[in-house]
Amino acid sequence: MNLDRTTIQALESILKRVRIIMRSTSFTPALPVTVATLLLTFAAAAAAAAQSFGPTLTHPSSTAKSASPDGFLQRWLILEPIRVNGLTDSAVQAAVRTDYFPNQLSVIPQDGDKVAIGNTNLIWHAVETTNYNVNLFHFARALHKPTSDVLFWAVTIVTCPEEMHGVRLAIGSNAASVWWVNGQEVIGIYGDRQTVIDDGLSKRLMLKKGSNVVRCAVINGGGATDFCARFLDQVDKPLTTLSVSVEEPR
Amino acid sequence: MTLHIARMKLLLALVTTLALASPGLALDGQIGIHDPSTLIQCDGKWYTYGTGGGTLVSDDGWTWRRGAMPSRSGLAPDIIHIGNRYYIYIARNVGAQPRAEINMIWTMSLDPNSPDYKWEEGGVVVSSDGIEDCNAIDPGLFLDPVNGKLWLTYGSYFGFIRLVELDPNTGKRANPNDQPLDLAINCEASTMMFHDGWYYLLATHGSCCRGADSGYNIRVGRAQSVFGPFLDNMGVGMLQGGGKLFVGSGGRVVGPGHFGLLDRGDGLQKFSCHYEADLDRGGASVLDIRPLLWQDGWPVAGENLKEGAYEIESLRTGTALEIAVEGVPVGGRRPRGGQRGPGGGGRGLFGGQGGMIPPQDVAQVSTNWPAGNIELRMANYICQAQQKWSITAVTNAGGYLGSPYFKITIAGTDRALAATADGELVAVPAFTGGPEQIWRLDQLADGTWRIMPKSVPGSNEALALSAVGSSYATLAKFEPSIQKQRWLLKMP
Missing domain, CATH: 2.80.10.50 (Trefoil (Acidic Fibroblast Growth Factor, subunit A))
Known part of the structure; x- marks a missing residue:
């Protein structure tokens, strides 16, 4: 369990109040300890549910969520950043073709999973954004991780109510990014660029009925970094009937 | 204008029936014509009819060849397709100008190989008696998209451009006893079009039939009624000689005249005209088709694409x-912060490389x-x-x-x-x-x-x-x- 500083301070305050109660009443020592333990457990669970990665990212509070009214995919599993360098087509392609961890292009991690890259353990975090975009700068800074010259892997699972043909994945990213749908690379956008809605579009593709895995690698040079993604239908209107989850449906 | 305009037009039309070479990106094939009618499509082929019986046909609108003359020939015909009929209106002099009349003929096909190809006489639609302030030539047809009414404008220099209503079911005058309405003066080759709530009257100013010395140019005025008053962009009425320039001479062509609208749908419009002299074709009078653009509520002649x-x-x-x-x-990749010059000197972040960077x-x-x-x-x-x-x-x-x-x-x-x-x-x-x-x-x-x-x-x-x-x-x-x-x- 990862608790942020605010949560820890809140728990310390609760314990302090419990001790005050112990000293000022005739309660037996066992009772306050039990109460404190319960409070601690409750507060920790609440803190986990409300875990924040900055002003716009939280830990998902339910299993699945519909795409936003504008079709944006707002739930993602994101791996803590990996150090890389370069935003040109060739540098980005070389970065995403480097094997950092096993099954890099097929794994569907769980929240809290760790991968070892060199001597460093990096953690996958489930996040939900309140905006159309996922702010990776907030994400990395909240975890005290680097935000420049880094690569973020992100995965989400999109559940489609029926098989859909002729749809396109539409993405934007700061900066470069490469995207896969159900294991197929479908888009790459390169260079030092800002996130623009529907900046890059895939060719027309098919979404299966049920689960579809969307994966991306976003590479930042310096400064702000974020991404956004949605699917467009055959007439380029956002698909809003999709369900988005960070867990594979059972 | 002189009294010999119509005769000169006829002579010029005969000259331009010669086969012409096709350099450059102007239309291909045999495109010699004078006073072409509005271009019209029949069974996939394009047709236009000019003075002196000059007929051009094209399978694709790009490469043209000579076509069959209709049963009547004369001056500056115009054509319209309504229902299953193609109506052609053709003028002729019936004495010394400005004594003239416009006859109508119709057919159900423009293809001489079709069983429906048969020209029927529709009779005289309008005329001028040689005394009145009008010369009844140069017909222009306009089917009002607002109410389906069919209108004929006509006239050439001797006085006014006039308007009469036609019956779209017969092609004849809707009300033969109605007096024609004067719309413009001192121009010819008039026609109308409708765009975004406005009626536009296009007419050709200047002189024709003098090769590269012709002053032909197409001008336009607009009104909120088919009856006018048509004013130009300066507020000058076309009944006082006004008219905003739509297209004049330019490049290698001189004397555009006889506007014809080609509304292709989906917001795509073109227009046809002839040039009195194409300098790349020995100064011959030729057909052209160009984009029709709109700017600030006025039509603008576009240019054909240049390679x-x-x-x-x-x-x-x-x-x-x-x-x-x-x-x-x-100029090649350049490190952030600029390049250092020989001896450690540098031009700095914004100093460039020095000299011209080639493409x-x-x-x-x-x-x-x-x-x-x-x-x-x-x-x-x-x-x-x-x-x-x-x-x-x-x-x-x-x-x-x-x-x-x-x-x-x-x-x-x-x-x-x-x-x-x-x-x-x-x-x-x-x-x-x-x-x-x-x-x-x-x-x-x-x-x-x-x-x-x-x-x-x-x-x-x-x-x-x-x-x-x-x-x-x-x-x-x-x-x-x-x-x-x-x-x-x-x-x-």
Whole structure:
């Protein structure tokens, strides 16, 4: 369990109040300890549910969520950043073709999973954004991780109510990014660029009925970094009937 | 104007019936004609009729040949298709000018090989007695899209351009006893069109029939009623000689006249006219077809596309079409902070490299490009080789209304833009002339271009180059109300 500083301070305050109660009443020592333990457990669970990665990212509070009214995919599993360098087509392609961890292009991690890259353990975090975009700068800074010259892997699972043909994945990213749908690379956008809605579009593709895995690698040079993604239908209107989850449906 | 205009027109028309060579990107084939009618389509072929019985026919609107004369010939005919009838109105002098009359004939087909090809006489529709302030020649037909009424404007210099109503069921006068209404003066070859709530009266000013010394030019006024008053952009009435210039002489052509509207739907309009003298064709009078644009509520004559190298920029996104290769900055890569000069001196962050940086040499920067097909995408235009396209007419590939087909290749290479079977785009390594590699480019009303492959493999759909994201281009059905398929062609 990862608790942020605010949560820890809140728990310390609760314990302090419990001790005050112990000293000022005739309660037996066992009772306050039990109460404190319960409070601690409750507060920790609440803190986990409300875990924040900055002003716009939280830990998902339910299993699945519909795409936003504008079709944006707002739930993602994101791996803590990996150090890389370069935003040109060739540098980005070389970065995403480097094997950092096993099954890099097929794994569907769980929240809290760790991968070892060199001597460093990096953690996958489930996040939900309140905006159309996922702010990776907030994400990395909240975890005290680097935000420049880094690569973020992100995965989400999109559940489609029926098989859909002729749809396109539409993405934007700061900066470069490469995207896969159900294991197929479908888009790459390169260079030092800002996130623009529907900046890059895939060719027309098919979404299966049920689960579809969307994966991306976003590479930042310096400064702000974020991404956004949605699917467009055959007439380029956002698909809003999709369900988005960070867990594979059972 | 002199009293000999009509005779001169007839003489000139006979001269221009000679077969003419077809250099450049003007229309191809035999295009000699004077006072052409509005172009009209019948069973897939295009037709126009001129003074002296000059008839031109085309299978595609690009390459023209001589056609069959109708049962009547005369001065400056105009034609309209209503229901199953093609009505031609043809003027003739019936004495010394301005004594003239306009006759109507009709047929159910313009193709002499059709069983429906049979000209019927419709009689005299309007006339001038030689005394009144009108010369009843140069008919122009207008079917009002607002109420379906059919109108005829006519007249040539001797006084007024006049308006009468016709019966669209018969082509004859709706109310023969009604007095014609005066609309304009001191012009000829009038016709009307409707656009965005306004009626536009187009008429030709200046003198005809003097080759490269002809002052013909087409002018326009507008009104909110078919009855006028038609005013130009300066507020001068066309009954006082006003008229905003629509198109005059320019380039290698002199004396445009006899406007004919070609409304192709989906916001695409063109117009036909003749030039009194095409300097590339020995000063002969020839047919032309050009884009019709609109600016601030006024029609503007567009230019036919000129071959050359272009940036192809999406009006929607502002990004430019390019092949998906890693670009090289013009002048080479440069470290942030500027380069150091000899001896440690430097020009600093904003000092440049010194001297002129030449345009990027595609041969140098393309060495790492893949040998096979390359995907397409769009990006900010920064003057790089993968963003510059040569647009070149393809010989012997036919054409479409007013234009040949084009190939679109990365400038300095043979890598050609092509449509794919899944309705996407690719750059093939070499142009082979397939229909998926040849393109039609039509200029739209706002001056942007619609770009369409001649055909998409395995599809009968007409698709247009479309920007569906900032960085992506595809093919999609043309939607005139949005900007996805509007492209700017900029000289790099």
